[in-house]
Amino acid sequence: MIELSGIKKRYGTRLALDVPELLFLPGERYALIGPNGSGKTTLLRILAGTLKPDEGNVRLSGLERGEIGYMPQKPYAFDLSVVKNVMLSLGGGEDARKAALAALERVGLIQLAKARGSRLSGGETQRMALARLIAKSHKALLLDEPTASADIYASDMAEQALLEYAAETGCTLIFSSHAPSQALRLGTQAVALEGGQICEHGAVQDVLKNPKSECTKFFLSHWKL
Amino acid sequence: MTGAFQKAFDLLFSGDAQLWNIVSVTMRMTLTSSIAALLLGAPLGVLYAATRFPGRKILIVINRTLMGLPPVVCGLLCYMLFSGVGPLRELKLLFTVTGMIIAQVILITPIAAGSMETYLSAIVGEIRESARGLRLSGGKTLLLMLNESKYALVSTYLFGFARAMAEVGAVSMVGGAIAYKTNVMTTAIMMYTNRGDFTLGLALGLLLLLISLIVNVFAHLLQRRRA
Amino acid sequence: MKKRILLTALALMLALSVFGCAKTTVTEEATAEPAETAEPVVMEQTATEVPETTDTPSPEDLLGITILYEQDDAMINNYSLLAVDENAPFVDADGKSVDDVALNTVGAKALIDWMLGDEATELIKNYGYDEYGEYLFYTKEDKPVATAEIPQATDETKTIRLSTTTSVNDSGLMDYLLPVFESEYGYNVEVSSAGTGKAIAAAKMGNADLILVHSKSQEDVFVSDGFAKVLEGYDSERLTFMYNYFVLVGPKDDPAQCAEASDVKDAFKRIADGKYPFVSRGDLSGTHTKEISLWPEELGITTEASSVADYSEWYMYSNAGMGVCLTMANEMDAYILSDKATFLTFRANGGIAG
Numbered sequence: 039m040i041e042l043s044g045i046k047k048r049y050g051t052r053l054a055l056d057v058p059e060l061l062f063l064p065g066e067r068y069a070l071i072g073p074n075g076s077g078k079t080t081l082l083r084i085l086a087g088t089l090k091p092d093e094g095n096v097r098l099s100g101l102e103r104g105e106i107g108y109m110p111q112k113p114y115a116f117d118l119s120v121v122k123n124v125m126l127s128l129g130g131g132e133d134a135r136k137a138a139l140a141a142l143e144r145v146g147l148i149q150l151a152k153a154r155g156s157r158l159s160g161g162e163t164q165r166m167a168l169a170r171l172i173a174k175s176h177k178a179l180l181l182d183e184p185t186a187s188a189d190i191y192a193s194d195m196a197e198q199a200l201l202e203y204a205a206e207t208g209c210t211l212i213f214s215s216h217a218p219s220q221a222l223r224l225g226t227q228a229v230a231l232e233g234g235q236i237c238e239h240g241a242v243q244d245v246l247k248n249p250k251s252e253c254t255k256f257f258l259s260h261w262k263l
Numbered sequence: 264m265t266g267a268f269q270k271a272f273d274l275l276f277s278g279d280a281q282l283w284n285i286v287s288v289t290m291r292m293t294l295t296s297s298i299a300a301l302l303l304g305a306p307l308g309v310l311y312a313a314t315r316f317p318g319r320k321i322l323i324v325i326n327r328t329l330m331g332l333p334p335v336v337c338g339l340l341c342y343m344l345f346s347g348v349g350p351l352r353e354l355k356l357l358f359t360v361t362g363m364i365i366a367q368v369i370l371i372t373p374i375a376a377g378s379m380e381t382y383l384s385a386i387v388g389e390i391r392e393s394a395r396g397l398r399l400s401g402g403k404t405l406l407l408m409l410n411e412s413k414y415a416l417v418s419t420y421l422f423g424f425a426r427a428m429a430e431v432g433a434v435s436m437v438g439g440a441i442a443y444k445t446n447v448m449t450t451a452i453m454m455y456t457n458r459g460d461f462t463l464g465l466a467l468g469l470l471l472l473l474i475s476l477i478v479n480v481f482a483h484l485l486q487r488r489r490a
Numbered sequence: 491m492k493k494r495i496l497l498t499a500l501a502l503m504l505a506l507s508v509f510g511c512a513k514t515t516v517t518e519e520a521t522a523e524p525a526e527t528a529e530p531v532v533m534e535q536t537a538t539e540v541p542e543t544t545d546t547p548s549p550e551d552l553l554g555i556t557i558l559y560e561q562d563d564a565m566i567n568n569y570s571l572l573a574v575d576e577n578a579p580f581v582d583a584d585g586k587s588v589d590d591v592a593l594n595t596v597g598a599k600a601l602i603d604w605m606l607g608d609e610a611t612e613l614i615k616n617y618g619y620d621e622y623g624e625y626l627f628y629t630k631e632d633k634p635v636a637t638a639e640i641p642q643a644t645d646e647t648k649t650i651r652l653s654t655t656t657s658v659n660d661s662g663l664m665d666y667l668l669p670v671f672e673s674e675y676g677y678n679v680e681v682s683s684a685g686t687g688k689a690i691a692a693a694k695m696g697n698a699d700l701i702l703v704h705s706k707s708q709e710d711v712f713v714s715d716g717f718a719k720v721l722e723g724y725d726s727e728r729l730t731f732m733y734n735y736f737v738l739v740g741p742k743d744d745p746a747q748c749a750e751a752s753d754v755k756d757a758f759k760r761i762a763d764g765k766y767p768f769v770s771r772g773d774l775s776g777t778h779t780k781e782i783s784l785w786p787e788e789l790g791i792t793t794e795a796s797s798v799a800d801y802s803e804w805y806m807y808s809n810a811g812m813g814v815c816l817t818m819a820n821e822m823d824a825y826i827l828s829d830k831a832t833f834l835t836f837r838a839n840g841g842i843a844g
Contacts, residue, residue, distance in 0.1 A: 088395045108396030114389045117411055126407075127397040170397060180396075347696015348580045348588045355592075357697055358651070358680060439682035442665070457811030458660040458835055480498075 039064055040085065040101075040178065040210070044094035047080055047234075055080045055091070055234045064100060064177075067204060067211040069225030069242060071218055073257060076231040078214035079111055082182050085212065101177035111182040113167030115155040120147065123155040124169045141173035142166075144202065146195040160187030165196055172203045179203075181213040185220070197224055218246055218258060230254040271466035281443070282463075286470065288360060289428065289447040296364050297424040300371035304423075305416060307372070308379025312387050313408055323380065329373035338436030341366040345437065358439040363447075366433040371423045378422060382415035383408065421482050425475060553837055555820050559738035560830070562754040564784060567776065567829070568630075569658070569704045570730040571605060572712060573598045574693050575719035591696035596641065597650035597677055598699040599721050603636040604671050606731055614732055617666055622834045626661060626734060633731040634724050643676035650679045653690075653698035655776060659683035660812065661831030685775050693717060705776050736780055739816070739833055740766075740825035748825070758784045765804040767824035769815050772807040781827040 040062040047055040055077040062068055070078045083089035085096060086108035116123050121138050128134035142148045145165040150158070158166060164187050171179055184200070185193040201224065204211050215221050221228055221242055228245035230238045230253065237253035238245055249255045274282065310316075311323050343349050345357040356362035390411065394404040431449035438445030440454060448467045455464040576595055580588045604610055611629050618626035641647075658664065659681060668679045682692065686705045690712055693701045703709060709728055712718055718727035738748055738757055746766045751757035761768055762785060771778040774793050785791045791798055791805075798805050806824065808815055812832040819826040 086396060088392055104398055107398075110389075110392040110396055112389055112392075113396075114386070114393040116390075116407055117413075126403075127399060167393070343583055347591045347593075348582045349695075350582070352588075352590075352592070352696070358682065439680070441680045441682055444680060454660075456813060457656065458813045458832060460813070460835055 039099050040212075041097040041099070042084075042094065043097070045081075045084060045091045045096075046093040047084065047089070047091045053234055055084070057081070057094075057236060060229070060236065060239075062178075062210060062212060064210050065208050067224060067226045068213070069221035069228045070212065070214040070231060071216070071221050071228060071246075071257070072231035074216070075233075077234040078231055079182055080234070081231070082108070082180050082212070082214060083110075086180050105177040106180065107171040107174070107176040107178070108180040109164075109167045109171055109182060109184055111186070113163055113170075115158055115163045115166065117154065117156045119151070120153050120155050120158070120166055121151045123166055124173055126170060127174055137173045138169070141169040141199075144172065144195075144199040145169045146192065161185075161189060161192045164188060165192060168196055168199065172199060175207050176209050178210040178212065181211070183214055183216065186216075193220075200224065222246055230257065232257065270462045271469055274463065274466045275470060282466070284443050285446050285448055285451050285467065288445065289449075290474075292360055292363055292367070292434070292447060293424060293427040296367035296371060296427040297420060299364070299368045300375050300423050300427075301416070301420050303368065304372040304375025304377075305379050305419065307376040308419075309383060309405075309408065309412070311376065311380040312383035313405065326373045326376055326380070330377050332370060332373070334370055334430050334432030335436065337366055337370050338433035341369070341433065342436045357437065358441055358445060360438070360445055363434045363438040363445060366437045367427050367430060370430070370433060371426055374426065375419050375423050378419040379412065379415060382419075383412055386411060417482055417485055421479065424478060428471065428475065553820055554741055554823055555739050555816075555826070556742050556837075557737045557830075557833065558740045558744055558748045558825075559751060559754055559757050561735050564754050565736045565738075565780070566733050567704050567736055567780065568706065568730050568733045569627075569702060570706075570709055570728045571602050571700060571702050572693075572709060572718040572727055572729070573602060573700045573721050574696075574698060575717055577719075578694075578717040579715070580694070580696055588696070593696070594647055594650055594699045596647040597643070599638075600640050600643075600647075600675060600677065601650050601652065601671065601679065602700060602721060602729065603638050603640050603723075604675070605667070606634055606636040606729065607640075609670070610667060613667055613670065614663070617663055618661075618831065618834070622838070624830070624834060626831045626834070627663060627732050628734060629732045630730060634726075634729050637723050640675055643678075648676065648678055650677050650700070651698045652679055652681050652700055652702060653692045654681060654683050654702040655686050655689050655704065656683045656811065657776060657829045657832065658702055658704070660835075661829070662835075663831075685773060686779075687774060703776070705779065707779075734830060736777065736827050737830050737833060738825065739819065739828050741823040746825065755784055755786070759786050761825050762786060762789060765801075767804050767806065767822050769806045769808055769819045769822070769824045769826040770798070771812070771815055771827075772809040773811075777812065777827060777829060784827070 042057050042060040045055060045057040045060075046053065070081065072078055080089065084091050086106065087096075087103060088108070088110075116126070121135065121142065124138040124141055125134050128137060139148065139151060142151055145168050147162060147165050147169060150162065155163075155166065164184060168181075168184060171181075181200075185196050188196060197220070200211065203209070211224070213224065215224075225242045228239065228242040229236055230245060230249075230251070232253040237251045238249060245254065246258065249258055307326075311319065311326070341362065342357065344351045345354065345362055346352060347357070356365065387408065390408055391404065394407065399407070429449060431453060434445075434447055435450045435453065438447070438450065440446045440450040446454075448471050452464045452467045452471075455461070455467070573595070574593055576591070576593045580591045582588050614627050614629055615625070618624060652664075654664070660683075664681050668681070671677065672679060682698070683689065684692065686703055686708060689701060689703055690708055692698050693712070694715075694717055701712075706728075713727045720727050738754060740746070740748060746757070746760040746764050748757035748760055751760060770781060772795065778793060782791050782793055789801070791801075795807050798807050806818065806822075808818060810818075812828060813836060815826060816828060816833060816836045818824065
């Protein structure tokens with residue numbers, strides 16, 4: 039379980055994130071939705087520990103920092119082979135290699151295993167970053183727009199891989215998305231953000247099909263579900 | 264002009280002993296200076312880009328300022344240090360190639376550091392974020408960063424090499440352009456031109472360009488694999 | 491990829507050669523007949539040169555300027571050797587005195603003794619004759635005579651640092667003389683050259699064992715400041731042993747008619763009166779200081795740039811080396827005072843044209 043309390047983060051004078059209380063329960067899959075600049079990335083970074091909030095703290099129970107994996111919005115593809123990229127957090131050895139290849143298989147990149155990581159397209163890089171995470175077991179995964187650069191086919195493969203992984207390991211997923219349809223497909227819970235504040239959260243069906251707050255309604259009005 | 268170029272080529276291939284001594288001193292000095300500057304400057308640049316320590320921002324500003332140090336000023340400072348009455352006179356570095364190398368290293372190290380810092384600071388944020396997300400250790404992250412910058416290293420070195428070979432202000436002061444000892448291509452060009460012997464000056468200038476071309480072609484081939 | 495590299499290299503080579511060929515031959519300045527005009531005052535040792543007239547123009551013809559006036563007493567340039575005194579009042583940058591300046595006094599004396607000896611005297615007298623058909627240096631009849639035995643070099647005394655001026659170095663005399671000395675006695679002479687002021691300053695900073703310069707006023711200051719010493723066997727710190735002349739060079743048609751002048755000061759007066767273009771070194775070198783001494787006093791020309799501000803339409807204060815200034819003079823058909831050796835080298839190379 040991950041608990042956020044009294045979190046405030048400012049960039050200059052702008053209050054980018056203001057979350058008095060938010061709870062992430064184990065095993066659930068949380069979709070963070072909202073327009074650009076609503077604080078989704080900031081929230082994920084604070085959860086991941088790459089950003090420190092100005093006020094408030096993050097409490098972990100039942101898991102440690104080391105068991106949380108994070109995929110940033112712009113994952114970095116190192117100038118190594120794709121499979122070596124995936125093995126980065128696994129160490130060396132034959133077992134690690136096997137796990138890496140299996141992960142690549144799941145995201146549909148197995149044919150590029152020997153290719154140079156730095157030469158991949160945006161969508162391929164994101165899938166490779168995903169493979170990096172699912173090659174290892176985690177208790178929670180934080181993903182910032184994990185399929186933003188992918189086409190429909192690739193996006194589909196990535197989502198399938200994520201769902202399988204979550205089912206197999208029972209890990210908590212917290213991902214941001216700017217497509218409510220993805221939230222419906224992947225998530226069990228939804229958290230709607232606007233201007234750094236949570237305007238609504240709850241079961242994904244409730245939030246997306248029967249939004250209660252104005253800001254959620256406005257955001258969803260642009261999509262046909 | 265054709266006549267001058269013709270004479271220049273003739274001289275180049277005539278095997279003139281003084282000319283080839285000038286070339287060999289130049290190469291010895293240039294290679295040593297550029298490599299030393301790289302060995303000193305590149306790690307500095309990585310440090311500036313990749314780590315946070317108190318006073319880092321000040322050091323970066325100082326480094327940038329030193330990048331613009333006029334060679335002749337550096338030469339003057341070294342001349343005064345190594346002079347017969349200077350504080351470092353015991354080292355007997357005036358009018359030696361070693362003295363010239365030292366002056367050049369002072370000039371080029373900040374440039375090497377600055378070049379690496381510029382290249383790395385553009386990617387260090389993203390690298391860090393991904394590395395953090397994968398829970399990689401600081402040491403491993405640093406190694407990855409060095410791997411990412413290997414092509415930057417080559418272009419940084421080339422820049423330093425070019426500066427060393429084309430430099431004249433510092434080496435003429437510290438070296439004294441002594442025949443068969445500290446006369447390099449640039450000081451020789453200046454000397455022959457001042458004498459009115461433009462042919463030899465031109466020959467050396469062409470040779471300098473040719474060497475530069477060869478080095479750059481070679482480095483380009485090395486970088487072939489970059490996307 | 492390899493193809494691209496080859497193409498680039500080829501393109502570069504092509505560009506170089508095209509650029510070289512694009513500038514077609516000579517800018518037709520020397521329209522007048524190739525033969526030398528107005529042979530000036532002749533002294534015993536001057537050899538008149540006979541330019542060969544062939545179908546291809548000789549380098550001399552490619553130049554618009556030539557020697558118009560030389561060998562006036564006012565144009566004499568005396569060269570002196572001075573040994574640096576190891577007990578001189580050396581000071582560092584802060585003004586504190588320095589006691590342990592390393593000097594090779596044995597080597598300095600050896601070189602001076604040799605330069606004043608018969609072998610060197612012969613070499614100096616004949617220098618340049620084969621190549622240019624002219625004598626570049628003359629030895630003084632009353633020069634000091636060396637009597638001491640010159641010691642062979644030892645490890646400690648092997649390296650001799652000679653500080654001299656750019657004009658001396660550019661004349662090539664050192665390249666001609668020193669190898670003889672070096673092979674006979676085993677020394678290694680390191681010659682550093684700079685403008686007169688800097689050459690003397692280098693010695694004052696302990697960076698030279700002896701100096702060879704040609705500016706009496708500055709030499710006298712060097713002596714009175716205590717930096718020179720009287721070597722054993724000689725009477726004075728200043729050992730003046732050779733001389734040569736500056737030459738007044740100008741356009742072949744000589745609009746100021748300098749060749750007909752009564753003396754060099756008259757020639758300069760003619761240039762000033764007619765406001766004919768004149769290129770000055772402007773760099774406080776020996777040549778520059780000599781040049782300003784030849785102008786009529788009323789003009790008030792000194793080494794300062796401000797003193798010639800009013801004459802800028804014809805007097806060019808360039809602050810550059812001899813070769814560069816000669817090029818300027820050639821291109822602008824201007825008059826210029828030059829040392830003879832540099833001018834001869836310049837002429838032999840056809841200047842920059844062609």
